Amino acid sequence: MLLKDEVEMLRRVPLFSGVAPAKLKLLAFTSERVSYKSGQVLFNQGDPADAAYVILSGAADILADSPSGEIKVAEIEHDSIVGEIAILCDVSRTATVRANSPLEALRISKDHFIKLLSDYPEMTIEIMRVLADRLSHTTTELSEARSKQKQHASK
């Protein structure tokens, strides 16, 4: 796959939709292109976070360790970014990501990612939008869970 195809794919990722194609090309060029086989792990829960991954093709499971063993939290597909939260707030990986089909990804190292955010405010805003979106989702889910719990308790 060539640089210009990657640029096309990156443009479909919501996070990068506002970024000029020339900059996307630079991002693609400076990122590492990695391919994974089905079942191969992108990163493990607890690892130090050093990069974010843009899934170009294929899909992966997001798994979290729990007392009852590994549970699948979500699945991600192409055109999405994964692992960006951990490099933003310098924590270790909060989940394991494992390819569930042959997967192609762009690996953006932490330094490059941070640099991108400071160079392109539109990306930062986009990231904030994504994060805020996730937060509101989580809040809604939490309040639903709480009210369910209450109902449960009052019964």
Next chain:
Amino acid sequence: MEKSLTRYIWSNTRLQQIWILIVVAVSMIPYFLSFDLPKQIVNGPIQGTGFESPGATQTFMRIRYDIPYVGEVTFFNGLELTRFETLMALSLVFLLLVIVNGLFKLYINTYKGRLGERMLRRIRFELIDRVLRFPPSQFKRVKSAEIATMIKDEVEPMGGFTGDAFVQPALLGGQALTALVFIIMQNFWLGMIAAGIVAIQGVVIPRMRKRLLELGRQRQLTARELSGRVGEIVDGIGTIHGNDTSNYERADIAARLGLIFSIRYDLYQWKFLVKFINNFLAQVTPFLFYSIGGVLALQGRLDIGQLVAVINAYKDLPGPLKELIDWDQARQDVQVKYAQVVEQFNVDRLVDPKIQALAPTPAGRLEHSLHAVNLTVLDDSGAPLLNHISVEINPSETVAVVGNSASGAEALAEAFARLVWPDQGRITIDGTDLLDLPESVTGRRIAYAASDTYFFHGTLRDNLLYGLKHAPLTKVEYEGKQAINYKWNINEARRAGNPELDLNSDWVDYTSAGVTGPHDLFKVVRPVLDAVMISQDIQDMALRSLVNTATHSDLTDRIVELREALRKRLKKEGLEDLVVPFKLKEYNPQATIGENLLFGTMKRPMMTNRKLAAHPYFRSVLRENDLYIDLYFMGLEIASNAVELFQDLPPDHPFFQQLTFMTADDIPAYQILLQKLQGRGFEAASPEERSNIIRLSFSYIEPRHRFGLLNDELMAKIVDARARFHENLPADLKEVIERYDPKKFISSATLLDNVLFGRVGFAQADGTDKLRDIMRDIFNKLGLFESVLSIGLDFDVGSGGKRLTNVQRQKLNVARALLKRSDYLIFNRPLPALDQRIQDKITHNIMENLHKEGHSPSIIWVLSNTSLAKLFDRVIVFDNGALVEDGTHATLLEKNGVFRQLAS
């Protein structure tokens, strides 16, 4: 050491000094003969005295000389010669005397020089010998750079002085005295005047020189301190950078240099003042002769002939006198330097040479317990580190020493290792004080490792086996020229009081390590390296290094087998696309275009990219098929991509790391080039511009850079050019380019490249990690892992081992201690640089594996992690310099004491 230099020189070179004095005395005979000869030649044959009648003959070579106190001596009775014959004969004798005098001078100077050099060698060796015997506390006070300056520079003038120490005063003193006696013989009173002035010179000048000497001493001290400071700056450069104190250091050095300057300037002023006075006194004597002698002559109390004779004779006095005074100056100067140095090396409690005596035979096992009796160790401020400790460690017992830092646990370990000497009490083995035991026992039967490691400049192997090099164990047989050379070396060493140990002998004590020789060394080295978990690092070092095919043929001969094994293994694990192998008839997409063209490696530094690009043969290959033009347009495309991507970025932007084929500084130049060349043909570019553009294409890797510039046709062209390039390779290139050959080891490529024989695919996640594990497995399966370790052990550790990481150094330090197979192994928190988990793992490895292999030493381990104490037979607990608990792990846990607190 002898405090007076003169006495030191005399006691060491007595016989030589007497010999050279005799030689000098003998050399005086031809010297004086040659004085008389010119007069004879002029008066005799030239002016014709004695040849008044034609055909007259004269007695030739009838040499009579009036030697003071001996009388007239006839050396030779002579031949009858004519005037012309006499002239020739006398001239030839003159020539002969010139040669004889010259030869004497040559011999004397060489002899004195050699004497001086031997003396210098002796002094230097003696000083270093003393450094080796300094008590440990001394090293807290001295700076290494200062010691080095003293040994290297400050004793240097002593060598030069040694040859002149006795000969010079004898010679010059004799000359001066003769002249003075002659003057006195001419006229007693005038002679007395001359003697008086000499006496004044002899009294005044040395007094004035006292200050010179003091200044010289200060100059020496300040210069030594300067080198100490320079050493500190070099050693502490990290601290200086880290604290922005470089200007503080600059100020300090400038102040020191200022002080040195003022001392040296003062010194010069005084020196020339003294010279002036000296000259003045010398010149004043003729003034007195003229004035007083003249008055006397006018009054008729002195004969004019006598006066002229005295003045003539006086000409010979100031010369030797001045030289004598200069000699005395040199003597005092050297004496001061010597005294200064000796003072630094005269240290109390120097280790007795007997303790360090050479012991070629293995030391017997220590079968008695290590017994500390009433042991007290103070730190430099006088505070007790250990306070009246008595403890006994039995052979084969494993003991955990536990305590907070500064509890005394470390001090006990250091005292057992003889690194600190007890202030009170003692440590004994079988009733003998540990400090009285020879180092050939303690240095071999006791091993010690702490966190501060030291590695000498050399290979990893040298450093690992350093603990086994106690004595030269093999006798090296030298042949032919080497044998003569060796003999000469040994003779010279003996003459300068140096030891006759042969550095070329094999010093490694294989028997003590538990093997029979170098060939089965890995039988013991490997488990030790595995135990300290460093074999992986050493494998990596080996993989990254070039391999000497002569010494490691066991591996290089089996390279084909290795490559095949790797391919099979990768296939079996479904990882075939991890490595793209080099094939003669195929383009390798994971390698650069340059690599694909060359299909081999260059022997650097004889051959470089630049040299190859300029080589006419290489150019002619590229020109065929117009590959040159293809690559030019490709380079242009790469340049335009790079410029488009990077032109807006500041030069220090991290993205530039990805740009492998140019630097940030190149961008503007290529921007200009592009403006000029884009859209125009190949012909538009000058040769230099062409090569600048083509250069870019050589570093291009399609899967990495992804510009989409390679197609099948171009790849075929490159493979074709490759074949043509190697087909008629000229001899000069053949020597420096090794073609990739699947059947051969490539000596100019690293071991990793040799085994892979291909390139790792860029898009493979965790490719290198996987390969590392697979390779280790393959090396093991083929029985080649030890050869790989052996290659890794050739790694040069750098000055002080600084090319290794701190973690590696600490691991190797422990490995070195383990290799000695001592009876007492002392570990003093040896691995603090490592993760706790790895530290625990290594401790387990050592305690569980090594201790169970038959040889069971006593292990005394000061633990950083108290929970490991359960691995040991016995636990002793220190608190505040006192031994507070002693017992098995279980009993101490039951007791509600200090250990329990530490363990929780």
